[in-house]
Amino acid sequence: TPSFFSIRLMAGLSALCPGNCSSVGILDCVCAIWCPWTDKIVKDVLILLALIFPILSLTQNPFRFGRPGVECYCQHESGAAIIQLQFLINEGALVSALADDSIHLWNLRQKRPAVLHSLKFNKERITFCHLPFQSKWLYIGSERGNIHIVNVESFTLSGYTIMWNKAIELSSKAHPGPVVHISDNPMDEGKLIIGFESGIVVLWDLKSKRADYRYTYDEAIHSVAWHHEGKQFICSHSDGTLTIWNIKSQAKPAQTITPHGKQPKDGKKPEPCKPILKVEYKTTRAGDPFMIFSGGLSYDTIGRRPCLTVMHGKSTAVLEMDYPIVDFLTLCETPYPNDFQEPYAVVVLLEKDLVVIDLAQNGYPIFENPYPMMIHESPVTCCEYLADCPVDLIPALYSVGSRQKRQGYSKKEWPIGGGNWGLGTQSYPEIIITGHADGSVKFWDASAIMLQVLYKLKTAKVFEKARCKEEKPSTEIVDEDPFAIQLMSWCAESRMLCVAGVSAHVIIYRFSKQEITTEVLLEVRLQYELNDLESPEGGGDQTPAPPTPSTSPSPQTATPQTHTSTSSNSSDGIRDNIPCLKVRSSPLKQSPGYQVELVVQLVWVSGEPPQQISSLAINSSYGLVVFGNSNGLAVVDYLQKTVLLNLGTVELYSSNDPYQRQLRSPRKSRQPSGGLCDINEGSATSEDRCKSPTSGKTPLRADMEKVICQSVGCHLRVGALPFCVFLSTVLLSVCPPRGSIPLDNRDNSFSRSRSSSVTSIDKEAREAVTSFYFCETYNRKADGGLTPSLWVGTSLGTVLAVSLNMPPAGEQRLLQPVIVSPCGTLVRLKGSILRMAFLDSTGSLLPSAFEPWYEPNAPANGEEWDKVRKRRPASVSPSTSQELNENQYAVLCSEKQAKVIALPSQTCVFKHNITETSFVLRADVVQMNTGICVACFCANGHIMTLRTFI
Template sequence: MDKAKRRLASALDGFRSNHSKMDISVDERVNSEHCCLKKVVRFGFPDESRCLAYDPVQRLLAIGTEHGTVRIIGEVGVDHILRHGTDHGVNHIQFVINDGSLITACSNDMIHLWNYRLKVPEIKLSIEMNKENVSTIHLPMNSKYLYVGTIKGNVYFVSLDTFQLSPYVIMWNKAIDLSCRIHPGPVRQIAACPTDPSKILIAFERGIVIQWNLATKEVDRFPLDPPIKSVSWHYDGKQVMTGNVDGSVSVFNTKKTSEPAHKSFPHGQTDCRPIPNIDWKHTGENEQVVVFSGGMPTDDGLPPPALTILKASRHATVMEMENPIISFITLQQVPYNSSPQQPHAIAVLLKHDLMIIDLQTPGYPIIESPHAMDLHESPVTCLQYYSDCPSDLIGALTLVGYKQRKKGFSERQWPINGGHGRECATGFQELVITGHKDGSLRFWQASGENLQILYRLKTGSHFERLEELESSEKVSHAIKYIEMCLESRLLLVAGISGQVTLFRFAKSETTNTIAVVHIPNLCVTSNSSIVDERPGLSSQSSKEMKRQKKVVSRDSTASPDTSDASGDERIVPFKVRGAPVKRPAGYQPELACLIPWPSHVSSDMVTSIALNSAYGVIAIGTTSGLALVDIAQCALIYAWSTAELYGSDPTPAIQLSNQLSDASSPLESPGCLSEPRNNLIRLNTDTRQKSLDKRPLLFKAQSVIEQHSNGSPRGEHPKESPSLSRSGNTSSPAVSTHSLEKLGLGESVTSVQFIHSCSKRNEAKTSPCIWIGTSTGAAIALNLILPQDRLVSTVVVAPSAFEDCTIVRMKGQILLHAFMDEKFCIVSPASESYKESSRESKDSGSPEKSVTNKIVTKPSLSPAYSSSLDCSDEVNQFLIVVAENEIKVIALPSFSQAFHYKTEEIPLVKAVPTHVRGHPVLMCLTAAGYIQVISLPSLRLLHSAQLLPRSVDVDDPICHQTAFSEHGLGIFMTSPSEMEKYTICTELAEQTADSMGELYVTCEMPEAPKSSSFLKGVSSIFGNSPRQADATDLECILSGDKDKSVIGGSAGMRSIARTIPGPAANMDRAHASGISAGQAAQMALQNLNERSDKLNAVVDSTENLKNSAMNMASRSTKLVEKFEKKKWYNF
């Protein structure tokens, strides 16, 4: 085993337990009562949608999903979600018109009655079908009974008042013709006559349709050739339109159902698809409007999903859809079906979209939706969430995004405008950025509990794929990481194929060329530095750097290169379009960084990115190393493989050869031990070539490492600190095979953070730094020296990882570096304010004035020392390092451990510092899908609640689709097409509950149309036709009061279905019965006293009655004696 490996591995193992500890006590004002997990609102298109319902009076639309949820949408801000207790899908849904109630039928054969008059809708009653499976439901207008069709072909009736089955049942064998020897199949549709509620149409799966009279139990059967798939009533109740299997449309007279009165083929008499849904409406001018899905010809194979609109005075209009049609509903102005309904729009539920078609505008355009139903137009691959975004940035994005608005929409307003919208509970300007698989970015405003599109950006338009990698699946524009500076409006985007682009915001269109930086092949360097060390090579030849062969201005017509690729078989899947392009206002690409692939089958992927506008530097962490790029000069500063971060020479801004000498590492360079100044890595720039417009060029790069002229080692002495020894003469301890295994597997950079902090042990001076976290648990600090004039000089990097305790060793992959000042306030790195032309007007003054950290926590709300004895003047900052299996709070510059929290049982996968009621906390996502709230800096667990329904790991895509932000807010993709916002702050949760809008708004029911009841009554008296049953008669029929011969009565229905009270009824019952023993004794004593009082009253009453009786008896005796003595004659 070679010596370099042994020294490095043993030093890494020494870091695990040699950190000194600091005992301090902190008073924190945050406690567990301040934390709770509350889901606020859900955005996007309901995933796996199954059914659709509409209330024409309340103007609300409900969508049921396979996951057991119901989304009810109305006007802007009205978007509520109803969750069932289980995940069984919602197959059918029906509004009780203008009643504030909703009926859902789930796949577990449970039918629920919801009450959405409340701010939080809840289930009022439920019924479970035990022996039947629900196939369809139907609720006629103003009916008190719900019609339920089953898979066995039977029809049941459920009372809405009690949610119990009626004894009236329509059995399938009574409905079909005796000549039919096959089962008709499940009931697929039930439709009540709009004028006579006693007549209903029942459509079966096999194409059989019957007309059933509830009062007389008479059956009228429709012909079976062709089989009927769907039916729709005429508003007068005398005609029925059917959609058939062969794609034809038939019209039947209800008095003669044996043959159709009219039959047509809208798409020709060739082979056509069936018509599964058909709707027959009439306008105010009594013009027919027929809408149906399917029925398209099959000549050219499987036809696309289509919706056909037929009007009597026009030709057929076919609207082809991109996704399969699940259901559609005609939106009508009149809620009653017994008069012309006056349809004005069609709501079409597709598999991945919801659209509203305008019927009042020629051409039937789409009405633009205020709800974000196209969130998943391209699959979302990552999220970034800013809950406290500057308002001027929101305004700027709105201004540039207004020109991107899609054209061709209808000018009509959104017709589904029921309910009252939510108020903004937080009062923050919230910005959500979604990265998509097609390489696009979308900027959304999430303020006011509403998701509104602001701006769209295509990040792959300036890239071209190489022809040899055109068919590779790994070559993609999909977004992996998004980093944005809100103050400077700089945007850094990384793709999954190793492309990183820096965008700068411009208020007007400009013409520019993109600068290109080629990152060296760090995979080759990493492998060479670990395995292929050859002691026979000369040290001087290994440190001899190659100059960049050509210098190209960023304003040239060709794509500029910043590294020389000669002698290197570079595999870069993309190339940048180099010609000047006129770009619209908004985010414009300025710099592109390309990471080469090791081979055609494997890619060196980006694992972390960081951007700092004040430093003018971006950091790109990959699976094999780290690269720093100067955004002021658009040039590569330096690149390191992961092994080089521990002490090897950095890879220069040009590609190195694979031959590295044994002395090229500082681990064996005795001349590098005495002065840290000698370790500064300088970038010499050639300023002789400048363009006429004074814009910076891409300068030549050369790496120079200063060495002492004499080779004698100075300051050579053994060190007891856990830092890495850089002396070649120091003896190595025993080598740990565990560390060797980690090095052999390859170490990636998983976390990068710019900050103004201490990077060396016991050195109180703070300076710009970059903290690097690796997949093996190492946290490394590098000093950045920022020149005063960035147009002439570039950033200098000084590795400080070789001083005392500058490498912090953790268990598991590093997830986060966070910092607090000496007063326990969370600090964030400095940033530059936005300027229209910031590169030309960049401040060239002293960097110390503009790179200091920003204090995020209010000092009045920050924790404090328990006593003055705990306060130490030696502590300048606190470093918070979050790894998979532990969290440490380390005091700087002593690098002493202040607090420690272990998470070995359930590792962490994501963490972000935030605030709860202004107090600093750490919000973490565990591998079990739980959100944990941990106090800062004492690392106390405050709250833990489940957010995700499944377990995750660090590399799970859901980690990129989950974002934490300030004020304890977060957002995540709850499904491929839905995004949900949540909070961990109890105060925000209460504010959200108080500011919730209302679904139900009190509306007067429109007056029912008047029918010619007098003429119908006369015809029924003098004619032979029976009188039509009204709603009262129908209620008596279905309740079984008029027919005692039904099967078993109400008692027989209990074996078929059972009624289940809702949670509210159970709560009332539990509250009524949930009394203590003392309360029961007190009630018993009170009842006893009341009984005694009643008995005494009875005794008194009895005595009074006795006295009254005795008085009456004496009076009667005297009266008898008086009349006995009286003479009965007068003569």
């Protein structure tokens, strides 16, 4: 048995303080035992009782929550499992019973809850506890069938003990089993109902110290519930039956019900069903009572999900749950057990979730839960963290998140409303972004102990969804979760978001507070096929001339087309020039929040699937997105909707390739490939430049290629390109207005292996792009000033630079082209490059340039539109006091090493070998109290920080 279990409590703190005795509401409690090793609740437990203000519990650590944002944390030192909790109403105290047969009294009135008293049972095992409303006596049932009474004020045992042999018939010699239930009569607190596991129920008179009545049933008892008048009680049994008893009639039950049993026509007893683990009996003034229970389904319902049944009058509703039910309770309008209960909600504790059901609405919808019971609702596939984000960012995300239309939820507010919302222990706001296997992206407020969901984005809505497996396209490169998120890049200041998915797609989002409707998506396809390369081990005497770096001439405004992204195969049956997913072409109504700016897809080429994206970065100041994979990189201008650069990794080296990779003879089945390069064949006509190599076979492809050249404004160079294998084809799906719509969640698993190093024999031939960083820095030793740049890190430890020639800001930025040109190798490290950052001459961290957020859908004549038209990027430059030759420092971290490079001289001023026996999985350059540090997480589980000294 694991030595550590704990609970989470959802509690209203104000309800537990003496100063709030006049507060009105319901306080309920659920207790669960949770195993942190298996991530499951390992034992069913019983509900404690109804109190003042709602309280619930769940998960690995003790928390108390009330209304959204209220939280408190505490933990037992022993680490034993918590089996039950009892609150002292309006006294700021809590009694906990543990699996080691100890009970503890907690003081909740102080800032940090602490244990005041403890009591240990040495000879008996605790099975059930009951604290009557406004009572100072705690009743403790044991496995031996005895009941002990504890004075809560002194936390000592009284001399009163109810022995099992006195409770049952004197003539009966059989042991009744453990105590499974204790409760007092709602109309007379001097009478206790005691339920034994064997099926015996005893009504005990505390004053006369004897049993008034004994009720016997031939099936085991799981739970007991009172009618508020105290004249009847109901029991749930192991054969799926409910028995209703009159307290003065002990011979037989007044009524026996088998809710889910099949009634035989011959009047015989119904077939037994599964056990009813718990039942609650709640009355109303206006109508019939509610009988709510878990379990009791017929044995022939194999494979059916766990259910909660609500019986109200003649109607019976069976509510299916996603996970097994651990416990449930009913929230009522009054805390007094002798009054009409007037139930309004049911709280259901599941193994991995918490569900609150609205009893007042038809169909019993659930309340939207503000607490993240299960962060892996869909498996988390990637994660990003941002500390000290802009102060207006969390309110903006919460505002649009609270307005998201969620079908199937109750229209009412979360019913647990105790306590006051504090700001937590942190003085700065923090945000965590998680990408999931179903294509969703969630934004979490991590400023306090718990995570608060701010906003949820569903990226899968951009694509067509197959209705069944037969309609699933054959072009998908993964069998499950084709929309799973692999990488994310986020600019908090501009609120631009870029995500890369497992199906080799990239989606760029812009944040807007306005609701819009998109038109038909515009497609631009760029054919880009590369020949294979010989690995260095293969030998070869031929050394090709270095290719001319690819740049983008003046882009032209793309004319919207009406064609859709249909997947088509070539005439010989080989998949070619088709994406893995089909982009939706119908108009989309998009709610406020993140709305699609651009969709980029890599496509199949000559039957080969596209390589998954390994690195991603976005810069709002430049209006650029860059992504790379195992073959090369592509730079996309999302403002002009053009591809600026589409290169294999070898071309980034220019003539300085340290591996001198050789070209292999092109396969005869492949045609000469085209790329985004400057034209260097003077004899080629304009029409020839726009033709597809297979235009003679498929005229439609030729027309498509012509559209591409006219839309993007690029030129194609005929002939084989000496690149490392193929980067596939880039498909740009442009959406003039941006957007998002709901999509059903799919809780499928997604696993992504992460190799520590390239181990294939041709690793030099397959040099993947692993890291990017946009900056204003020096790209060459002779540079006299800062220029916009893109630094590229590869899997072989090489850092290369790409120069960005940006047009003037404002309207000229949308009209003039961005010139992109590789600058060659800067430095090399051991292992794959993971992180890059820049410091000024004083050692201060230099963030990338950014553009402040603006409303992209502002009216044309409004004030926001003037800001959009006149906007200028917020450029981040070094301090003006820098007069030294070494104006900047580049901090580089790979899987094995960390280096600090002085710029523009490109001299190494610091080098550290991080690990020899392991490798770094994740690294970042962060500001800490001691200064700028390189934080590393290694595969052996170690986390270390390296301080930079400048």
